[in-house]
Amino acid sequence: MPLFVHHPPRALSPFVSAAHGYHVPASASGVHRGLPSRHLTLVLDLHEPLRVAGLESSVAAHGVVGGLHTRPALIDASRPQEGVQYGLTPLGARTLLGLPAGELFDQVLDLGQLFGCAATLLVERLRGTPVWAERFALLDEALLRRLGDRTAELPSEVTEAWRVIFDGDGRARVDSLAAHVGWSRRHLSERFRVATGFTPKQAARVARFEAARRLLASPARHPLAEVAALCGFADQPHLAREWRALAGCSVGQWVLDELPFVQDEAAEEPSGSPA
Structure with missing residues (x-):
């Protein structure tokens, strides 16, 4: 999967935890699983409206915002996709989207609900810009305008616990x-x-899941029992149960269907802070 990694301006660093552009063919399975992680998501798809289901809400739109979740978001991958995806921190949700991350838990929304007609204009400008660097610059500019005079912060105790x-x-x-x-x-x-959408216990589940996902995506082929031990699971069956609950499939099925996506994403290390 062609993946174009981007580093947003420093002013956005407390709010944007990762950023990339993507260009992918249709998937043979017809579905891409958006897995639980520490990132909220902002996606602008430039081909067809992005269709997302599997969470408490569903959406079909060119601009999509997704909150934190503990089950897979099911994304229609039956057609080629091209667009820009930014991972947001919980502080980014409050500052850039105008909503506490807790209100977005297990939700997926049309960006137009939050940005109004500016969402449509942004998608049209991105669609008319074939150069990736210029696409990123347009989205960065739009997000910087959202900063304005807004001042938002999370309790320092929450930031430290995260x-x-x-x-x-x-x-x-x-x-x-x-x-x-x-x-x-x-x-x-x-x-x-x-503040975040997760309880501390849910965040810990997702953190262990992320750790296992990184090991499975690494060039070294770790046995599942070793992955379980290294990532804090009680044993391999515990890892298998948690994986099925969080990813909606077995580890083996995920490796078969999704691993190429994750190996591309591994180029961008996630931030350890919600702010």
Whole structure:
């Protein structure tokens, strides 16, 4: 899959965690699984409206926003696709989209619901621009305008808990996280959910899943039992159950259907911070 990695301007770095352009043929399976991760997503598809289902809501639009989720988003891949995808941090959701990330959990929305007619104009400008660098520049410019005088921040305790969870690949226990940031477990869980969309326990599940996904996508072919041990799962059956719950298929089926996409994405390391 041709993948064009982009590094947005420094002013967007607290809000945009990854950015790339893509050009992909139709998939033989007809479906691409959008897997749970630490990133919210902003996608502008320039061929046909992007059709996404499988979450609490569904959408068909050229501009799509997706919140954090703990099950696969099912993307219609029966036709060629070309577009731009930005990963957003939870702070990016509040600042650039105008909504707390908690309100976007398990949701997928038409970008027009958030940007109004500016979403249609942006898609049209991108479609009329064949050069990738210029496409990225147009989207960066649109997002920089969204900054304006907005000031948004997450509680420092949430930011620290997020860092510990993802830097540690989900190994930190919620009780120890709460003690680390000086909050009760209940208070941390609620404030964390509102700010990010995940509870700390859900974030830890996704962090372990991301760690396993990175190992499976690496050139070294790790046995599943080794992947499970290295990524904090109790054993290989635990990894298999979690994978099916989060990815909607077995590890073997995912490797067969999706691994080329993930190997391309591995060029861009994710950020450990929600801000």
